[in-house]
Amino acid sequence: MLHQTKGIVLNRVQYGETSLIVHVYTEKFGRQSYMVKGSRSKKSKSKSNLFRPFFLLDMEVYHRDGKNIQSLKEVRLAETFNSLIFDVHKSSIALFLTEILSKVLREEEANHELFVFLYNSIRYLDLTDESVEFFHLYFLTKLTRFLGFYPQVNWSAEKPMFDMDNGRFVNELNSHGHCLGKEESEILNILFNTSIDQLNLLKINAQQMRVVLRGLLNFYALQSQGFTSLKSLSVIEELFNGG
Template sequence: MLHQTKGIVLNRIQYGETSLIVHVYTEKFGRQAYMVKGSRSKKSKSKSNLFRPFFLLEMEVYHKEGKNIQSLKEVRLTETLNNLFFDIEKSTMVLFLTEVLSKVLREEEANQELFVFLYNCIRYLDLCEDSIQNFHLYFLTKLTRFLGFYPQLNWSDKYSVFDMDNGRFVEEVNSHAHCLGKQESETLYSLFNTSIDDLNEIKINSKELDLVLRGVLNFYALQSQGFSSLKSLAVIRELFE
């Protein structure tokens, strides 16, 4: 059956000499893989440019439940996102975040709130003229709400270290190997509580940024089965050193 749906490109891989398999998070069907035949041929080269990470698409697709790779009839951009790919910081951010999403978005079912969150974050990142140094931390903390392991935000002077095993703040005397330090825990609490408009009010130096990022990724690894090391982690850490 033919359907229309919006989609967010996660990644693509070459298939054969001229085709692509594109992984897309769709508004109507959740994460799906689509075969794009002939997209890398000389005649259709422009078509392959539609399938870059975080491109926002309007799609006409053939969908069959239980099928591993779906078919795509028509596709176009819903809007042009120039800054994501001509700005080195933003393009690096896209590389990192799409790798994370490719690992954690596994369910083939619709989640309207998650789709809207991703769509709005992508548009914000493209249009933002301020520093994006904290954006990936904001994105990762807010994403946990949709992945089922949003933590208990019980931070206080007494409960001042973040327990990554249990997703809550504990007393320093109860800290263990999977706890963040006090300063990083307070920063993490601020990130969970902030709005995107106030994100740059949180001041983080490069050393703390790295510690908080490693803590958040460890939290993901402890809470999300199969979440493994990220190839793009070294690149984004170097970017904000």
């Protein structure tokens, strides 16, 4: 049956001489894979440059429940980006976050609230004129709410250390090898309580950002099965953390 849905490109892999398999998080069907035949040929209607990380699409698709690879009839951009593909910081963030989303988004069913969060976050990333150096940290803290492991945000002077195993802040006596230090735990608490329009008020230096990001990724790895190492991590650290 033919359906119309919006979609967010996660990644793509080459298939054969001229085709692609594109992984998309869709509004109607959750994460899906689509065969795009001849997308790398000169005569293709569905040009491969439509399938870049975080591109927002309007799609006409043939959908059958339980099918591993679905068919795509028509596709076009739902939004025309202003800066996402031209700004090296924004495009690197897109690559980094889609690599993470590719690992953690597995559900082949609709989640409207998650889709809206992703869609609006991508539009913000493209449209903002503010610095985006903390955007990926903000995004990762907020995403946990939709993945089912949003932590207990109970930071206090008595519980100053974030326990990544159990998703809560603990006192020093209960700290262990999977706890962030006090300084980074306080920053993480601030991030969990920050709205997107307050990001540029944050004071986080390069070393703190590196440790907080590594801590967040460790938290993801402990809470999400199959969360493996990230190829794009070094790029983000080089851009935002001073190498």
